[in-house]
Amino acid sequence: MEIQAFGYLGVGSSDLDDWAAFATSTVGMQPVDRASSMRAFRMDDRKQRLFIDRAIEPGTQVFGWEVANAAALDQLAARLEAAGVAVKREPANLADQRCVAGLISFADPAGNRLEAFHGAQIADAPFKPSRDISGFRTGPQGMGHTLLTVPDIDAALAFYKDLLGFRISDFIVAPLKAYFLHVNPRHHSVALVAAPVRSMHHLLVEYYLLDDVGQGFDLLQNAPEKIVSTIGRHSNDLMTSYYMRTPSEIYVECGWGGKDVDDATPPAEMASVASFWGHKGLFEDIGAPPSAAPEVGSRRAPVQVIEGNYNRMAGVCQWWDEARRNR
Template structure:
């Protein structure tokens, strides 16, 4: 299905009518066959605080109980994606709206609520099979955030934990689900050198992006630092390990993020960046990107045995 300018304008109008009001990306869950790899990758290399949770790891970025959950599994990959709503009333309204549009929703079990550290949650899948979770009340941690190595911290708060990018065969077939049903708003889009659409829930340039690819699933998640030096120091550490760099240090054209990409032990990429652009809803106008994804850098590095 072709994507054209009118298609995007329609998507923008539909998102404004949605009764689902997502505030931010709250957490991301991944599967991993190797938790030791994540202890090293998330902690020693990227500076996240690592907490042990039975057969899982909770990775903290701020004062919340966790932002990334890694569950021991027989396979690797992205597992679930939690989007925050303001309160229980907003969550109930969202559930009824999705059910009214024919989406099969499932109320979280007590065990799932405890594992995620949230007050209430329900889940469903998008047209590509990604498990999305809408929740309210992500618990605060009992102790202040303590990074695994010295750094100034991560940019979270009202912006959420960062963003996720999903690969899929057809953006046009999936986009209405994220705009019409879930109410995410169009930031901008690209048709060359590959098709990509960027969607925001708050002032962060995008909390979700969709890219066309033969594969479906999580392409990467992004976390943003408060200091450029922290990004540079992590880049030095990642470069020391063979095959870990997925894309070199560079700066994106649309959100201005200065970042690099590293292969996680779960097989998806983690973008580690600084300097992201903020959107002012009152003045922002979506446009088609015409100058490629990066102003400079972000040279891709291939690595065997990666998904």
């Protein structure tokens, strides 16, 4: 299928200055000079990944999905139209505002505005984060992931999976219904969760080094009202992360060590969405009853690392080596 990555996110808001302070000093993105009615931010070599725009209806978002080239964009538009989805070929001035070569827009069954594009523009200068971080894990995996709540999850799943070509990484059907879908090796670029109302819950940004996550969480200690959850580790994508409030009604998940997936591995059904540990406050925030005691068990998994952000330790442990041999 044509879609390759989650390329950009647009947020409708008039709180431009608050968003600028949040995206830079808290998250570490680089601000971009744009029109007075919007703010834009870089995460890598792209001219922009996130933009906040007064012209977008407050409380709504724009989700930009990347394809390889103009031919792939035309093929996607034709398939959507053949399925009865209204597609708009956006003019060059909007494509320029999005910093892309070509652009179409359409809506998913829940009413979210989706845009598909090709030819993302590359900045002339290297990326310079606004706080001392190692950088964001983007590239072919896109800017991160988003979680959407939808009233009709079956319709949403059919749209993203059968029409757009997303693949299921894992899913859960009880006590809630949710699907985690990927378009590249990132465990999921979008998660769909059944709920009475349509909403965007959060955007994930993934750092290169675990210390970036811990130091970011330390920065929040001076503003505890912005903390949604403590640091924890998810059991499906294995992300170590925390969640924080933005100036809008959405959250940002700051994480490290997300799991890669491939299409040869069949989707797995999850028995629980509970984290291995931590994330205190997250599930209570979305309506789960508070637990008198944390769910602590035997669930664990190896840390997911990429070349360059770990050092192999020297030495041996006879007990551990023997335990591994006996497994």
